[in-house]
Amino acid sequence: MTKYIFVTGGVTSSLGKGIISASLAKLLQARGFKTTIQKFDPYINVDPGTMNPYEHGECYVTDDGAETDLDLGYYERFLGTPTSQANNVTTGRIYQTVIEKERRGDYLGKTVQVIPHITDEIKRRMKLLGQNGSHEIVITELGGTVGDIESLPYLEAVRQMIWELGNDNCIVVHLTLLPFLSASKELKTKPTQHSVKELQKVGIQPDILVCRTDHPITMDIRRKVALFCNVDVSSVIEAITADSVYDVPLLMRKENLDIVVINKLRLMDKREPDLKEWKKFLGRLKNPIHEVKIGLVGKYIELDDAYKSIYVSFVLAGAANECKVKVVPVHSEDLNYDNVENKLKGFHGILVAPGFGERGFQGKIEAVRFCRENKIPFFGICLGMQTAAVEFARNVLNLESAGSTEMEENLQNPIIHLMGEQHEIENKGGTMRLGQYACMLKKGSRALGIYKNAMIQERHRHRYEFNNEYREAFEEAGMMCTGINPDNDLVEIIELKDHPWFLAAQFHPEYKSTVENPHPLFISFVKATMVYKVNHTVRMAEQKS
């Protein structure tokens, strides 16, 4: 029988439900339980694909092409197993399904209502990943904060799940906050008591309270929270602010969160959690020998979450190289021909980020040119690759009016253009080239040397493509098309000859970097920046003497 764990949040948003869910999942997985995590988001968008990064942060993409919440990135990075469309459900998707059923006449003349029809659809999706024995434990993170109007149908669905499956098979972990009042120097429990009352009002008694705090929780506080919130003292878990999110699984282990869960769900404890690889990673992360500085050129730089997977991929690839990677965001709109050298000269490598639309495109072109001409390690992702292609066409092939038709229609030389089937598409949601596709790497290429495997699979999220009419001219001039989709001949990777490290990919390697398996392109790029730093320092010293 599959066991279900629901993770709710109280008092305030941004407490880190995603990290707590992923950490608990990691501990259970490390004990040998087949575990997955899903996120239910109470907004009306069918998926976050149509949302601006400023609204929602990065849109994470799964193998099967789902555009999802960035918490799924944490799930995959912590567990090392892929998620899918089923792992992220929104209110929009629930209503869409119910309304489609109503239009088909599936409800046989009944009045369609939030209860039972919406809650039934929520429950169906809550159980989906637990079917066919595919997972022993399904953790469901509920977005939002208890007390929100839009969360109510989800909480009602959770209440019904507990009633149907019993408290041995279904538990609720409530993440809450113990604020510290500096004037009286105490942790306060009242907000937690109120937020638990909100849950009790809708018929849910949380089984475990995970308390976010900046200060250790004393036994007195644990007892007080337990007494007033109606849980065991051992079920009051301290979640103290950690140095890094990667410490959280170990902190939760120390607090016995996994043991409490196992006991409540009456699971047979399989073994002690095997966290060897995790600890090795943490050791490297915390004791770097080297340090590099990489510029991340993009236009959503005000918000770290907009490039979450890229930042994290650098942390993971840095640890693999025993190197602290300092990623400094650079606003592409601030770059131009005259200032690019000044703005980028302190970096050991540059990554040009994915993105949409014209704003900041010219600045990205200047960043690419600077790296190409000065042999600075360059990594382009998605729009970053398209920019590298346009820069090459303009400044090396000297093609007039060369660009991407995303930025400008009626170009004389449309280096990047819309894919065939994209011309007919009108709806914006879920219609890009999404998800995992195969890519064949050319013999002798840098890419093949890095992947050590000629056929790779990578995830995509884009509408525009490299125009194959220019492939020959590019290769003759030294920009090699070294990764090709074997089914439709689309260019997936370009790399420059005679450059220490200049590679750009149409796909998103950052979505497939995990703690125990950092992405090889990121590892190799970081290595190249380390080499650049050494050579550059030597060069500077020689120039001085």
Ligand code: GLN
């Ligand atoms: N805007 C470009 C396209 O749609 C690139 C997308 C991206 O960088 N994710 O093709």
